Amino acid sequence: xxxxxxxxxxxxxxxxxxxxxxxxxxxxxxxxxxxxxxxxxxxxxxxxxxxxxxxxxxxxxxxxxxxxxxxxxxxxxxxxxxxxxxxxxxxxxxxxxxxxxxxxxxxxxxxxxxxxxxxxxxxxxxxxxxxxxxxxxxxxxxxxxxxxxxxxxxxxxxxxxxxxxxxxxxxxxxxxxxxxxxxxxxxxxxxxxxxxxxxxxxxxxxxxxxxxxxxxxxxxxxxxxxxxxxxxxxxxxxxxxxxxxxxxxxxxxxxxxxxxxxxxxxxxxxxxxxxxxxxxxxxxxxxxxxxxxxxxxxxxxxxxxxxx
Amino acid sequence: xxxxxxxxxxxxxxxxxxxxxxxxxxxxxxxxxxxxxxxxxxxxxxxxxxxxxxxxxxxxxxxxxxxxxxxxxxxxxxxxxxxxxxxxxxxxxxxxxxxxxxxxxxxxxxxxxxxxxxxxxxxxxxxxxxxxxxxxxxxxxxxxxxxxxxxxxxxxxxxxxxxxxxxxxxxxxxxxxxxxxxxxxxxxxxxxxxxxxxxxxxxxxxxxxxxxxxxxxxxxxxxxxxxxxxxxxxxxxxxxxxxxxxxxxxxxxxxxxxxxxxxxxxxxxxxxxxxxxxxxxxxxxxxxxxxxxxxxxxxxxxxxxxxxxxxxxxxxxxxxxxxxxxxxxxxxxxxxxxxxxxxxxxxxxxxxxxxxxxxxxxxxxxxxxxxxxxxxxxxxxxxxxxxxxxxxxxxxxxxxxxxxxxxxxxxxxxxxxxxxxxxxxxxxxxxxxxx
Numbered sequence: 001x002x003x004x005x006x007x008x009x010x011x012x013x014x015x016x017x018x019x020x021x022x023x024x025x026x027x028x029x030x031x032x033x034x035x036x037x038x039x040x041x042x043x044x045x046x047x048x049x050x051x052x053x054x055x056x057x058x059x060x061x062x063x064x065x066x067x068x069x070x071x072x073x074x075x076x077x078x079x080x081x082x083x084x085x086x087x088x089x090x091x092x093x094x095x096x097x098x099x100x101x102x103x104x105x106x107x108x109x110x111x112x113x114x115x116x117x118x119x120x121x122x123x124x125x126x127x128x129x130x131x132x133x134x135x136x137x138x139x140x141x142x143x144x145x146x147x148x149x150x151x152x153x154x155x156x157x158x159x160x161x162x163x164x165x166x167x168x169x170x171x172x173x174x175x176x177x178x179x180x181x182x183x184x185x186x187x188x189x190x191x192x193x194x195x196x197x198x199x200x201x202x203x204x205x206x207x208x209x210x211x212x213x214x215x216x217x218x219x220x221x222x223x224x225x226x227x228x229x230x231x232x233x234x235x236x237x238x239x240x241x242x243x244x245x246x247x248x249x250x251x252x253x254x255x256x257x258x259x260x261x262x263x264x265x266x267x268x269x270x271x272x273x274x275x276x277x278x279x280x281x282x283x284x285x286x287x288x289x290x291x292x293x294x295x296x297x298x299x300x301x302x303x304x305x306x307x308x
Numbered sequence: 309x310x311x312x313x314x315x316x317x318x319x320x321x322x323x324x325x326x327x328x329x330x331x332x333x334x335x336x337x338x339x340x341x342x343x344x345x346x347x348x349x350x351x352x353x354x355x356x357x358x359x360x361x362x363x364x365x366x367x368x369x370x371x372x373x374x375x376x377x378x379x380x381x382x383x384x385x386x387x388x389x390x391x392x393x394x395x396x397x398x399x400x401x402x403x404x405x406x407x408x409x410x411x412x413x414x415x416x417x418x419x420x421x422x423x424x425x426x427x428x429x430x431x432x433x434x435x436x437x438x439x440x441x442x443x444x445x446x447x448x449x450x451x452x453x454x455x456x457x458x459x460x461x462x463x464x465x466x467x468x469x470x471x472x473x474x475x476x477x478x479x480x481x482x483x484x485x486x487x488x489x490x491x492x493x494x495x496x497x498x499x500x501x502x503x504x505x506x507x508x509x510x511x512x513x514x515x516x517x518x519x520x521x522x523x524x525x526x527x528x529x530x531x532x533x534x535x536x537x538x539x540x541x542x543x544x545x546x547x548x549x550x551x552x553x554x555x556x557x558x559x560x561x562x563x564x565x566x567x568x569x570x571x572x573x574x575x576x577x578x579x580x581x582x583x584x585x586x587x588x589x590x591x592x593x594x595x596x597x598x599x600x601x602x603x604x605x606x607x608x609x610x611x612x613x614x615x616x617x618x619x620x621x622x623x624x625x626x627x628x629x630x631x632x633x634x635x636x637x638x639x640x641x642x643x644x645x646x647x648x649x650x651x652x653x654x655x656x657x658x659x660x661x662x663x664x665x666x667x668x669x670x671x672x673x674x675x676x677x678x679x680x681x682x683x684x685x686x687x688x689x690x691x692x693x694x695x696x697x698x699x700x701x702x703x704x705x706x707x708x709x710x711x712x713x714x715x716x717x718x719x720x721x722x723x724x725x726x727x728x729x730x731x732x733x734x735x736x737x738x739x740x741x742x743x
Contacts, residue, residue: 009583089629090629090630111630111631112512112631113511113584114630114631116584117630117631132512133514135512166509169512196504196505196509196515197510200506
């Protein structure tokens with residue numbers, strides 16, 4: 001085994017060495033995406049299942065392309081088209097997938113901790129593609145990878161996460177991953193959308209985004225999950241946009257060479273202004289490309305190491 | 309029928325003493341207690357050699373879910389009372405959230421009758437506060453009281469309507485029974501999966517803050533002052549709640565409380581440590597370290613009068629699902645004694661007499677059980693005979709309960725119930741039910 005872990009469940013539980021190995025491996029695999037014939041035989045004969053209980057464009061496609069570029073066979077299963085709609089439990093679905101010989105199960109699920117639960121049930125490696133409000137480790141790794149490509153190192157960088165970090169699995173993975181590499185992570189957002197107790201792990205929280213941005217090397221905008229407004233955590237989207245939307249004026253408070261990132265999908269005009277989303281500091285589409293490279297690296301390290 | 313417990317160390321929770329002696333039981337009652345009373349036993353009396361063992365009044369668990377009728381796949385009166393006997397408990401008070409709900413006298417009679425027929429220990433039903441636990445109108449509290457309930461509770465949910473709680477306290481005061489409150493602000497606790505704190509933030513699970521419990525306790529204490537009823541707070545779990553209760557007592561408000569073994573021993577970190585294992589999911593949730601410390605202090609100082617396990621059996625299917633979908637609850641009858649002896653007495657958080665008192669005299673007083681909870685002539689001959697030193701490993705597969713949902717599986721513990729005596733009959737001995 002090349003990694004110290006069998007499953008990719010959270011960056012909180014992943015060692016810095018494992019993360020570094022994934023990032024370095026992604027660096028060497030990334031060029032495959034730009035080849036005219038995007039196919040290497042590394043994972044030929046391996047079967048990868050993506051099992052998504054929530055909607056997804058980029059994560060699912062990214063995993064499937066990463067697997068295909070390395071010649072693995074992929075099967076995709078959605079909650080809405082599986083026997084889950086007939087009331088089959090996650091447990092029975094997972095055991096069924098494993099019984100058919102899946103070599104790896106990539107799951108997204110609305111309930112935090114579901115990938116831990118899945119990993120206890122099956123022998124195949126499990127990759128967390130986002131579980132509830134907990135973590136989205138491959139997103140965290142691709143964000144770290146993207147920052148590292150532009151800044152050389154993560155050590156000492158000031159990274160500000162803006163928006164709904166309370167409900168954000170992307171935020172949690174970035175907090176752990178970046179902190180382990182010596183970056184200084186801050187959160188900015190309305191008090192109702194900031195998680196509890198972050199000070200204890202060295203993360204600062206700011207209710208005024210203008211206070212968080214000065215000196216920032218990276219501004220990472222989080223998606224505002226519109227359904228949160230219905231829970232009364234925000235008075236209105238309009239007010240949120242007025243106070244927290246990262247636009248040209250606010251981005252200018254960060255360092256001049258600050259990187260602008262967003263995990264997608266974006267709500268343009270709510271958490272991010274179109275002017276900066278499509279502007280020169282934006283790495284939003286590069287994040288998508290890098291996501292494929294990082295997922296290729298993870299699949300290679302989990303499945304390729306022991307091949308005959 | 310005569311039974312002599314000979315040569316044990318007798319723990320008297322009332323006087324706080326432990327001394328060598330015998331217990332003579334005749335026709336279901338304790339006839340004599342003390343050194344040498346075995347000599348007065350008639351020829352042919354059954355003799356139990358208790359040398360090296362601790363003899364205490366039969367343990368009382370005032371917070372148990374027997375799931376009978378309606379949810380027998382989780383537990384029933386047979387399995388639940390066998391689990392109780394195996395754990396040293398001679399009396400359990402069972403909660404009314406069965407199917408149908410225990411909200412009228414016929415249901416009370418069913419439980420009392422069934423327990424007499426097939427039960428191994430004493431079963432005291434608790435009736436519902438409101439019909440169907442729906443929180444709309446009072447259940448037939450008077451009628452149920454005459455049929456044998458020892459308290460009323462909508463356990464599992466709060467009596468959300470303050471006016472209804474006021475009425476329940478007033479009405480139940482006519483019968484001298486306590487209202488046992490499951491204290492929880494529904495909105496603050498909505499969709500909550502664990503304690504609100506640093507771990508809920510890390511794990512991305514919606515948290516239930518301490519105020520969700522303490523705020524309702526405050527309301528109910530003030531209603532006691534208004535009505536003169538009796539309030540017992542079930543499974544108290546936060547430092548804030550104990551502060552509220554202290555405030556109420558300082559005003560002269562009659563309020564008692566109980567704590568569970570898991571809230572005395574486990575913190576919210578357990579959810580992370582186990583990788584979201586659903587055996588850690590319980591309501592109220594496992595709290596933070598300061599809360600656990602406050603529970604231990606409250607028990608140690610006698611501020612918390614009772615230990616109740618909130619024995620809440622669930623089948624494997626109820627628990628073997630995603631965390632948010634799992635049922636709340638852990639079982640406790642067969643783990644309370646070893647866990648408390650090992651983790652609380654063994655580690656010096658509270659002394660043996662105090663812990664035993666909270667499982668005997670404490671609950672007996674709260675429930676008004678005049679013939680239980682003491683080691684004295686004239687009491688019911690209910691006894692637990694404990695081996696304080698026996699080392700073993702908790703193995704859920706060996707439980708008498710139908711369910712296995714415990715966060716203590718695999719724990720190395722010291723101490724167990726060597727024998728259990730109900731109404732002068734040995735019902736549990738040497739790891740066997742013997743009735």
